[in-house]
Structures are given as structure tokens and as C-alpha cells.
Amino acid sequence: MTTTSRQRPAATEVDPTGAPPSRGFGLPAASALVVGSVIGTGVFALPSALAAYGPIxxxxxxxxxxxxxxxxxxxGALGRRVPGSGGPYLYARDAFGDFAGFVxxxxxxxxxxxGNAAIVVAWVGYVEVFWNTSHAKSWSIIIAMVGLWLPAAVNLAGLRSIAAVQVLTTILKFVPLLFMATVGLVFVKSANFGAFNASGGSAIGAISAAGAIALFAYIGIETASVAAGRVRDPQRNVGRATVLGTLACAVVYLLGTVTVFGTVPHDTLTASSAPFTDSANAIFGGRWAGDTIAVAAIVSGLGALVGWSLIVGEISQAAARDRLFPNRFQHESRRGVPAFGIVSGTVLASVLTIVSYSSFAKVFTTVVLLSVLTAVVPYLFSAAAQLYWLVVEGRRLRAGHLVRDVAVSALALxxxxxxxxxxxxxAVYYGLFCILLGIPVYVWLKTTRHEFGETPVGPLATEVGQ
Structure with missing residues (x-):
């Protein structure tokens, strides 16, 4: 048996589907893609999870x-350097090779x-404003399964169904958040905030723990780079869309959370499964305003689950096409969607949701921290890839630009x-365990394909060839 070596293909510079660039996303559409992916139901449940730490x-x-x-x-900088779809996966593979790309x-x-499991847990909380108000665990699990498999069915119906649902839900999800982030601020009362550091621990510890939870609200800022091959003028628009989308979400998130903190008493907020509904009810009295927000949160959650169910299939399909996931993941259904990836991802999300309801007291927080940890790994590799390229090729940049770019990427790292x-x-225990489970899969893929080495890439490839 001989050892083989495979040259890693260059980054894709065009839409892999062959669609003309003129039909891709412009800056407004790419920005909307970021906002639509970032805002799901997580933000609608986030104030309750953060309330345990207080206003700190x-x-x-x-x-x-x-x-x-x-x-x-x-x-944005990496998108200009490495054009093509794939986002964090593509950047890590380009800088550090196949194994980093696989991880x-x-x-x-x-x-x-x-993340779909976390979204559906928050979604259940708003469904239970109307049904299963006693929060019976068995019914909560049944509702969660509907919330996971209905979006999967929409995906399996084809891309046209996905587009229609996304347009509708993206519009509706902004209504309650914009309202709470603007008009709601008028009704804030300082007495509702409670103790500044309600955790009882150190301030640094409380900030770190709350920050890990808050990061979940921003998962998805990378989606414009993931779909860069479908964005017009990606070297210009991907970075701008990512920053603009992140800023838009930040304004709505921060001000909306302040409104909820200031309109719902702290003790009530920590136990709430639908904090924005409770806040709206506190502002207007009665139930109609809260019910309206609950409906919007339900619609928003379904839209987010439809989008992320597709992302589950897309990322596994992209890796499979590069021979870094099993071949089964790259096949598409007659409807043009990665059906195996969508179904398998939904099965895994269902299992995690059931286990979480059965084993964890704080279901949403626990699942959020798990998905945050696994998201941070690609973020970390992306920042490291940018630093790597700045070290290798920094001499080509002006000194001021080099200092700026190094500072930004070091901050991201x-x-x-x-x-x-x-x-x-x-979260670290379960997250690291899940990540390390991939190593046997990688070994199995390489050995069954007789790929026992890989040609160096980047600047090292040139040195080896000399």
C-alpha cells in the first residue's frame, strides 16, 4: 500500500452553482442575509438568561x-484574500491545510x-404563551419536535419554499425588536433592574459568563462570507455587509435588552420563558401586546430554523465535495437541496433537545453554551488565519494598515x-468531546481513500518545490 499525497484545490472564485455574478446578492441583500441569520428566537429568550447576572x-x-x-x-479581510463560498471553513483550510479545514x-x-436545538427551546417558550402554559416537559418536547421537523420539511420542499419563508419571517421578526428598542425605552424603570451583579460572584467572572451567553446572539455574522460565492463583488461587499449587519443587530439587541431589563422586575425576569412578551404586557397592561410579540417570535423562530437547517446541509455538503466529509453528504435531492445533511442534522438536533429537557435544569442556557463553544473554534481559526497571512505577507502592506489589521485580528483572536x-x-466538556469525536471520522476518511499525506500549501508549498 503506497502513501499518496493530494494537492489541495485552490479557493473557489466563482459561484459553484454556475449562476452569473449579476444574479448574486448585492450589498443590501447580503446585509439582510447577515441580519436574517443572526436574529432568530435566541434574542427573544436572551434577557432571561442574562438576568441571572444582573445589569452587569x-x-x-x-x-x-x-x-x-x-x-x-x-x-471581511479574509473574504478579500480568499474569495469563494465556505467562510471560516475555507479560510482555515486555505491557511493551515486539510485537517484544520476538517476541524x-x-x-x-x-x-x-x-444551535437549532437552542433556537427551538426558545421557540417553545413563546409557543407555550398560548398552549401548554403549565410547561409540562413531555408536551414541551413534542412542541420542540414540531419546531424542528416543520422547517426541515420546508427545506426538503426546495429552494423556492425556503426563499418565500425567509422573506416573510425576516420582515416580521424586526417588528417587535424595533419596537422594544425604541418606544419601549420610554417605559424603563430603574427599580426593575435589581442588583448590579446578581450572580453573587466576582464581577470579572460574571462578565465572562454573561459574555459567553451573549455571543450566541451574534452567531451568524459570518453568513455573508459563507455565501461569498453568491455575492456580487464579494471582495468589496462581503466585508461591508458583515459589518453593517452586525451593527444593525447590535443596536436592536442592546437597546431591546435594556428595555426588557427595565420593564420586568428582576425576579420575574429570571424565571420567564418569554421575556419580551412579559415586557410588552408590563408596558401596556393586559395580554394583547405580549401575545402579538409572542406570535412574531414564533414566526421569527421558524424562519431562523428554516435557514439554519439549510446551513447544516450546506456546510456538510461543502466539506464532502472537498473529500473532508462522507460522500453521502454531497448528494442533492431532486429538489436541489442537500437532503441527507438536512435530515441527519435535524435528527441530531432532536436528540440534543430531548436529552437537554431530560437532563438539564437550565435547558436554553446549557444548549446555548454548547453551540457557542463549537462556533468559537471556527472564529478562532479565522482570526488565526488572518494573523498568519499578515505575518507572511505583511511586508506588502503599509505600516499603518499592517498595525491596524494586526490589532483587529489580534482582538478577534x-x-x-x-x-x-x-x-x-x-459546556467545554461536552463541546470539546463533540469536536474530538471528529478525529476518528477524519482518520477513517483518509485511510479508506488512501490519502495518507497532503502537499504543503501557501508559502511552504513554494519552498518545498524549490
């Missing part, structure tokens, strides 16, 4: 926003289906490590 969590939210913007700028694809894949540290021991 707003500082954490602010720091996370700065870190998210650093990541957004980093993704990122595997970790991002886990983020996508584990430090932010990623900080997010890892704040995830907590339980």
Missing part, C-alpha cells in the same frame, strides 16, 4: 459587540444543528479565547 451583563453584551465587530472586520467544518456543523473561557466547564 449589559457590560458583557457591549464587550461581545466589540469582539463581534472585530470578527466581522476579520471576515472547522466539523465544529461549524455541530454549531448549526446544536483574544475575544475568541475569552468566549471559550466564559463558556463554563460543562
Amino acid at each position: 451583563s449589559l457590560i458583557a453584551f457591549g464587550l461581545v459587540t466589540v469582539g463581534a465587530l472585530a470578527l466581522a472586520l476579520t471576515f 472547522n467544518a466539523w465544529s461549524y456543523w455541530i454549531t448549526a444543528w446544536a 483574544a475575544f475568541s479565547f475569552w468566549s471559550l473561557a466564559g463558556s463554563g466547564y460543562q
Whole structure:
């Protein structure tokens, strides 16, 4: 048996589907893609999870926003350097080779289906405003299964169905958030905020823990880079769309969370499964306003689940096409969607949801921290890839630009490590375990395909060839 070596293909510079660039996303559409992917139901449940730490969590939210913007700028720079679809997976593979690419694809894949479990848990909380108000666990699980498999069915129906649902839900999800982030601020009362640091621990510990939870609200800022092959003038528009989308979400998130903190008493908020509904009811009295927001949150959650169910299939399909996932994942159904990836991801999200309801007291927070940890790994590799290229090719840049870019990517890298540290021991244990499970899969793929080595890439490839 001989050892073989495979040259890694160059980054894709065009839409892999062959669609003309003129039909791709412009800047407004690419920005909307970022916003639509970032805002799901997680933000509708986030104030309750952050309330356990008190208003100090707003500082954490602010720091996370700065870190998210650093990541957004980093993704923009990498998108200009490595054009094509794939995002964090593509950047890691381009800089560090197949194994790093696999780890990122595997970790991002886990983020996508584990994130769906977190989204559906928050979604259940708003469905239970109308039904299963006693929060019976068995009914909560049944509702969650409907919330996971209905979006999967929409995906399996084809891309036209996905587009129609996304347009409708993206419009509706902004209504309650914009209202709470603007008009709702008028009704804020300082007495509702409670103790500044309600965690009882150190301020640094509270900020780190709250920051890890808050990061979940920004997962998805990389989607413009993931779909860069479908964006017109990607070297210009991907970075701008990522930053603009992140800023839009940040304004709505921060001000909306302040409104909820200031309109719902702290003790009530920590126990709430639908904090924005409780806030609207507190502002107007009665139930009609809260019910309206609950309906919008339900619609928003379904839209997010439709989008992320497709992402589960897309990331596994992209890796499979590069021979880094099993071949089964790259096949498409007659409807033109990666059906095997969508179904398998939904099955895994269903299992995680059932286990979470059965084993964890704080279901949403636990699943959020797991998906945050697996998302941070691709973010960390992306920041490291940018630093790597700056070190290798920095002499080509002006000194001022080099200092600026190094500072931004170093901040993104430090932010990623900080997010890892704040995830907590339980999330790190389960997250690292899930990530390391990928190593036997990688070994199996390489050995069955007789690929026992790979040609060096980047600057090292030139040195080896000389």
C-alpha cells in the first residue's frame, strides 16, 4: 500500500452553482442575509438568561459587540484574500491545510444543528404563551419536535419554499425588536433592574459568563462570507455587509435588552420563558401586546430554523465535495437541496433537545453554551488565519494598515479565547468531546481513500518545490 499525497484545490472564485455574478446578492441583500441569520428566537429568550447576572451583563453584551465587530472586520479581510463560498471553513483550510479545514467544518456543523436545538427551546417558550402554559416537559418536547421537523420539511420542499419563508419571517421578526428598542425605552424603570451583579460572584467572572451567553446572539455574522460565492463583488461587499449587519443587530439587541431589563422586575425576569412578551404586557397592561410579540417570535423562530437547517446541509455538503466529509453528504435531492445533511442534522438536533429537557435544569442556557463553544473554534481559526497571512505577507502592506489589521485580528483572536473561557466547564466538556469525536471520522476518511499525506500549501508549498 503506497502513501499518496493530494494537492489541495485552490479557493473557489466563482459561484459553484454556475449562476452569473449579476444574479448574486448585492450589498443590501447580503446585509439582510447577515441580519436574517443572526436574529432568530435566541434574542427573544436572551434577557432571561442574562438576568441571572444582573445589569452587569449589559457590560458583557457591549464587550461581545466589540469582539463581534472585530470578527466581522476579520471576515471581511479574509473574504478579500480568499474569495469563494465556505467562510471560516475555507479560510482555515486555505491557511493551515486539510485537517484544520476538517476541524472547522466539523465544529461549524455541530454549531448549526446544536444551535437549532437552542433556537427551538426558545421557540417553545413563546409557543407555550398560548398552549401548554403549565410547561409540562413531555408536551414541551413534542412542541420542540414540531419546531424542528416543520422547517426541515420546508427545506426538503426546495429552494423556492425556503426563499418565500425567509422573506416573510425576516420582515416580521424586526417588528417587535424595533419596537422594544425604541418606544419601549420610554417605559424603563430603574427599580426593575435589581442588583448590579446578581450572580453573587466576582464581577470579572460574571462578565465572562454573561459574555459567553451573549455571543450566541451574534452567531451568524459570518453568513455573508459563507455565501461569498453568491455575492456580487464579494471582495468589496462581503466585508461591508458583515459589518453593517452586525451593527444593525447590535443596536436592536442592546437597546431591546435594556428595555426588557427595565420593564420586568428582576425576579420575574429570571424565571420567564418569554421575556419580551412579559415586557410588552408590563408596558401596556393586559395580554394583547405580549401575545402579538409572542406570535412574531414564533414566526421569527421558524424562519431562523428554516435557514439554519439549510446551513447544516450546506456546510456538510461543502466539506464532502472537498473529500473532508462522507460522500453521502454531497448528494442533492431532486429538489436541489442537500437532503441527507438536512435530515441527519435535524435528527441530531432532536436528540440534543430531548436529552437537554431530560437532563438539564437550565435547558436554553446549557444548549446555548454548547453551540457557542463549537462556533468559537471556527472564529478562532479565522482570526488565526488572518494573523498568519499578515505575518507572511505583511511586508506588502503599509505600516499603518499592517498595525491596524494586526490589532483587529489580534482582538478577534483574544475575544475568541475569552468566549471559550466564559463558556463554563460543562459546556467545554461536552463541546470539546463533540469536536474530538471528529478525529476518528477524519482518520477513517483518509485511510479508506488512501490519502495518507497532503502537499504543503501557501508559502511552504513554494519552498518545498524549490
